[in-house]
Amino acid sequence: MNISADWSELLRVVVVGSCAYLALVVLLRGYGKRTLSKINAFDFVVTIALGSILATILLSKSVSLLEGVTALVVLMSWQFAFSWLAARSRRVRKLLASEPRLLAHDGELLTSALRAERIAADEVMQALRNHGFQQLKEVRSVILEPDGTLSVIGRDTPAA
Secondary structure: OOHHHHHHHHHHHHHHHHHHHHHHHHHHHHHOHHHHOOOOHHHHHHHHHHHHHHHHHHHOOOOOHHHHHHHHHHHHHHHHHHHHHHHHOHHHHHHHOOOOEEEEEOOEEOHHHHHHHOOOHHHHHHHHHHOOOOOHHHEEEEEEOOOOOEEEEEOOOOOO
8 A cells, every 4th residue: 555645545535524514614604504404304314415425525536526515505505495495385395394293192192193103102101201201191292293303291381
């Protein structure tokens, strides 16, 4: 192995990585906080894809910095456009994001909802414990949110 080639490759990673990182930070500031949110599955996929593009820019000699930054801009532009449309169109919103799903109500598990969402009762019980509840009877409802988290509303929690 040629040591000088190894150092030049490392230098390339440092220089290209620094430039790509700065470009990503500038783009994130320009496109807004929503770009890295995990509000729904679509947003989560975009976040993963941005990481993948950044890794490719850093480690692949066959992808130039300009090509990589262009890929970031394209992905973020599509994400911006879809989230902008979703904020204004119910149809687009329904296409991109799922609706919240009630999994338990008044201390009872809704088994058909659990089956449909592929959620085990043990996972609901874990969510209860994470929210400070010990038993299902302490809970008014458990909701599977569009981002995949489980919201737990206690009986003593005032209705919104």
